[in-house]
Each structure stands twice: as structure tokens, then as C-alpha cells.
Amino acid sequence: MSSVVFLHGRPEPPPDLKAVMERVSRGDHQAFARLYDAVAGPVFGLVRRVLRDEAQSEEVMQDVMLQVWRGAAQYDPARGDVMPWVMTIAHRRAVDRVRYCRASADRDRAAVVGAQDTPFDDVAERAETHLDHQQVRHCLRGLTDLQRESVLLAYYQGLSYREVAERLHTPLGTVKTRMRDALIRLRDCLGVGS
Incomplete structure (x- = not known):
């Protein structure tokens, strides 16, 4: 499915994410809404493939988007495009969630076994x-x-x-x-x- 939107019979090109990100870094909420609309689908898809759980995937996706909002000022366009930067954050968050869930399950098992200082x-x-x-x-x-x-x-x-x-x-x-x-x-x- 294409991200091109048709207005008045003409396709509207996807937003210039670097320009949008620059506005987001200055706290522009409307720019963040455009960025969110452009990247939320791919972020959710990546996170969903890693976690395989829809509810957790939606939660992690929101965490990713919050991190993007918070870290927008640290984004350096000279180091690469916006989408790979966001997807790297998404992948790391998803992997962190998997590790957290495994560690939590391990702690639960250890608690059941007992005698844990x-x-x-x-x-x-x-x-x-x-x-x-x-x-x-x-x-x-x-x-x-x-x-x-x-x-x-x-x-x-x-x-x-x-x-x-x-x-x-x-x-x-x-x-x-x-x-x-x-x-x-x-x-x-x-x-x-x-």
C-alpha cells in the first residue's frame, strides 16, 4: 500500500521527513503529527514482527514515538535519513521489551522456586x-x-x-x-x- 495521498485527483507526495523532523525538534506539534502519520505504520510493523503480540507492539510503538519526540533535537540529518533512524529506535525498543519479558519470566520462575535473596x-x-x-x-x-x-x-x-x-x-x-x-x-x- 502506497503512502501517496490523492487530493483533487493529483497525488500528494510524501512529506520531506528531514524538514518535518527539523520542525519537530523545535517542538512543533503539527509537524510531529505528520511525522507520526508517516512512520507509525512501518514502526508498528517492525515491532510487531519482533514481539508477535499486538497489544505489546502498540505499547512499544507509542514508546518509540515518544522517544522520537523527546530525541528529535539529537537527530542529525548529516548522519542519515529519518526513517532508518526511527526504525533503529523501534528495533532497539522491541528487542529491549523481549529481553525485559524474558527477564521478568525468569524472575517469576525464581520466585516460585523460592529462597531467593x-x-x-x-x-x-x-x-x-x-x-x-x-x-x-x-x-x-x-x-x-x-x-x-x-x-x-x-x-x-x-x-x-x-x-x-x-x-x-x-x-x-x-x-x-x-x-x-x-x-x-x-x-x-x-x-x-x-
């Missing part, structure tokens, strides 16, 4: 994770009700965009827009990339 680093990591969760809860309260509800359904209940749209009786495109805007607001609230 908790190393200091694990305790410190758990404390840091608890503080991170508190900050995320605070930032979630700053979203609109519709944004918060979409994020909670997707991330905490593992629903796909389509399932969120069905649950909220809302068009799929509206749900995607809410999620994108919510992620931008969460990034700003968390002070990431500033």
Missing part, C-alpha cells in the same frame, strides 16, 4: 520504580478525561487502539489523536527531553 540493587530499583509511578500518576491527572481514559485503557488494560475506540464509542482516528496528544502532554509533564 534480594540484592541491594533490586531493592533500589524497586524504590526508584515506585517514585516513577507516583510521578506518572500525577501527570495522568493533568490529562483531559478523554486522554486519560484512552491511555489507561491502552496501557493498563492492554487494549488495542481499535478496542479502545470500541470501548469508548469513538472513531479510531480520534483515539489515535488522543493518545498522541496525551503522550506529548505526559512527556512535557515528566520533563523528559527538556
Whole structure:
């Protein structure tokens, strides 16, 4: 399927991603929406091939897009095109998720077996994770009700965009827009990339 859009009978060329990325690096939300529309499909496809789980793939895709938003200023057009840069981030995130899931499964097995001493680093990591969760809860309260509800359904209940749209009786495109805007607001609230 081609990414060329037809307007008034003429094809609209795909956006110049380097120019779009330059605008994104300056915090341009509309440019980010264009970038998101251009790369989200290929990112999801790559992540889905690695993870083989739709719900996790959608979550990782959103993480990738948030990382792209945060790291837009670090993108160097002299080092390559936007799409390979984004796809590299996507592949790394997907592989990280696979490793995390394997490590989590290993920890669960070890807990079942019993007699596992908790190393200091694990305790410190758990404390840091608890503080991170508190900050995320605070930032979630700053979203609109519709944004918060979409994020909670997707991330905490593992629903796909389509399932969120069905649950909220809302068009799929509206749900995607809410999620994108919510992620931008969460990034700003968390002070990431500033």
C-alpha cells in the first residue's frame, strides 16, 4: 500500500521527513503529527514482527514515538535519513521489551522456586520504580478525561487502539489523536527531553 495521498485527483507526495523532523525538534506539534502519520505504520510493523503480540507492539510503538519526540533535537540529518533512524529506535525498543519479558519470566520462575535473596540493587530499583509511578500518576491527572481514559485503557488494560475506540464509542482516528496528544502532554509533564 502506497503512502501517496490523492487530493483533487493529483497525488500528494510524501512529506520531506528531514524538514518535518527539523520542525519537530523545535517542538512543533503539527509537524510531529505528520511525522507520526508517516512512520507509525512501518514502526508498528517492525515491532510487531519482533514481539508477535499486538497489544505489546502498540505499547512499544507509542514508546518509540515518544522517544522520537523527546530525541528529535539529537537527530542529525548529516548522519542519515529519518526513517532508518526511527526504525533503529523501534528495533532497539522491541528487542529491549523481549529481553525485559524474558527477564521478568525468569524472575517469576525464581520466585516460585523460592529462597531467593534480594540484592541491594533490586531493592533500589524497586524504590526508584515506585517514585516513577507516583510521578506518572500525577501527570495522568493533568490529562483531559478523554486522554486519560484512552491511555489507561491502552496501557493498563492492554487494549488495542481499535478496542479502545470500541470501548469508548469513538472513531479510531480520534483515539489515535488522543493518545498522541496525551503522550506529548505526559512527556512535557515528566520533563523528559527538556
